Amino acid sequence: MDDQPRLMHSSHGVGMAGHPGLAQHMQDGTGGADDEGRKQDIGNILQQIMTITDQSLDEAQARKHALNCHRMKPALFNVLCEIKEKTVLSIRGAQEEEPPDAQLMRLDNMLLAEGVSGPEKGGGSAAAAAAAAAAGGVGSDNSAEHSDYRAKLSQIRQIYHTELEKYEQACNEFTTHVMNLLREQSRTRPISPKEIERMVSIIHRKFSSIQMQLKQSTCEAVMILRSRFLDARRNFNKQATEILNEYFYSHLSNPYPSEEAKEELAKKCSITVSQVSNWFGNKRIRYKKNIGKFQEEANMYAARTAANATSVSTHGSQANSPSTPNSAGGYSSPCYQSDRRIQ
DNA sequence: GGATATGATTTCCG
């Protein structure tokens, strides 16, 4: 308990001038017990620690410089580096080589295929080509349908590229910063060039994993876009439904297209035959379920086909035309119900 | 968020 003040006191007395530690201990050859000397040692060390912040910056720099210029320094540095490498690096040196990540490659390939990465769109971009190919190139409204798609896609591409660039820049900045830092520190710590290299590769790996997230989300966005516009998953395009409706209402009395008719419709609408079948199946049942709801539509198509028929040839097809006698005027409850071919 | 539209799928029947 009462050691403390004394120790402090004594150390105060000695520590004043310069750096007394070792020399003083030796020279003073232990006039008393061992523990007395040890106490003094500890006192000195404590004192040095306490006063370390009192050193001026210049003094510290000077000492650092002196250390750096010491003739044994390079050798010592090498030895320390070696030891460090043996103990630390070998532990996790095994998992150095990573395979070129299948996931990342998949993403890259997809982005390339969709025209997000790769060459900037110059007339015949990969995206445009892919879009044209996917659509079968029959409908005349292709370009109109896909211009929206392309606009959105190029938006995505732009965002992707700016983000990517940002990441790259940040990565480079950070890398050079760390490298400078490590190089600076290698003057006082055993940091070998190899270690710096490793650090850089670690940083790159981290950043590329971030980039992968960017790629992932870009892929998702593109997929959503595709499913919206290209994959024909949802509604057929306007023209197709128009063609189908035209057929349906002009064959209202017997809305069962033959196999050939289905094929033709399929070709015209650039959909499959089974899709045509589905469409007619749905249409028939839904029309029957409430005719009232389709009244307007029926009138419209009836009028249209009637107009078409009259403009093309005045008579002829009138026999099996649905709008038979009273044409555009009172097209109330269509022949469907009375005809009841459906059931 | 429910209502509605619409294409696809499933189930049942003749």
Next chain:
DNA sequence: CGGAAATCATATCC
């Protein structure tokens, strides 16, 4: 097997 009917799945609108 082709079609009717029910049902599912999803998009779109308010």
